Amino acid sequence: MRLEGKSAIITGAGSGMGKAMAERFALEGARVLCTDISGAQDEVAHMIGGGAIGLHVDVAEEADIQAMIATARDAFGRIDILINNAGFGGGIMPLHEQTSKSWDRIHAVNIxxxxxxxxxxxxxxxxTGGGAIVNIGSATGMVGWKGHSVYGAAKGGVSQLTKCAALDYAAHNIRVNAILPGSIWTGLVAMSKEHPEPPPGIFRVPGIPMDRWGLSSEIANAALFLASDEASYITGTLLPVDGGYCIGFSGMAAEQKEQDL
Structure with missing residues (x-):
């Protein structure tokens, strides 16, 4: 019960990592406001119980965010934890094939x-005396991924926004940190609808030092730590949860170059 007596907002809680975080936070004693644009937030809130609430929110709309904060304050009295998780990737393609419309929507949601x-x-x-904010960035905000120029730019912005906001609000007892997920299975929406966990035979992921997909539960574990009082002296950190991809990227690139030669 590491979050007993605390209240939390989790955006993008209708599926994947957001749903996993909502479930875990509720198990740890938090009252949770589950938001999403898909409509699944009500089902998730009903499933986890414990006074959880579902709310339709488009995070790119300022009025929706204001209503989200007001709803949480009215229901819970205060906001102790905010998880900025909602996001989407857009198409994987070279930069010159991206459109201005795609750029605008990806950045509107992700940053x-x-x-x-x-x-x-x-x-x-x-x-109300402080709180903890956890932003969900991406490993693409730390290292380059082919075909992810627009998404990577937005997630890189999340990393920098996290560090600057941490400095702005440290004196107000508000901690701001970010998680940088790598290849997380339930982030692959088309697959996760049919297979909540990787089916046997395709669990391995070449190029990831730990040689496997990450799970949404592993993102939830990291978010729980950063949101809890156990991380009371941590702010402005960027925590990769990526199976070693970010630290192994340069080494793998050098190895590939040697093979090419």
């Missing part, structure tokens, strides 16, 4: 949504 969450979340937290 503007985080900005708005922090902006209105910290206002509430400052009024």
């Amino acid at each position: 503007k949504g985080v900005f708005l969450g922090i902006k209105y979340g910290v206002i509430s937290m400052m009024e």
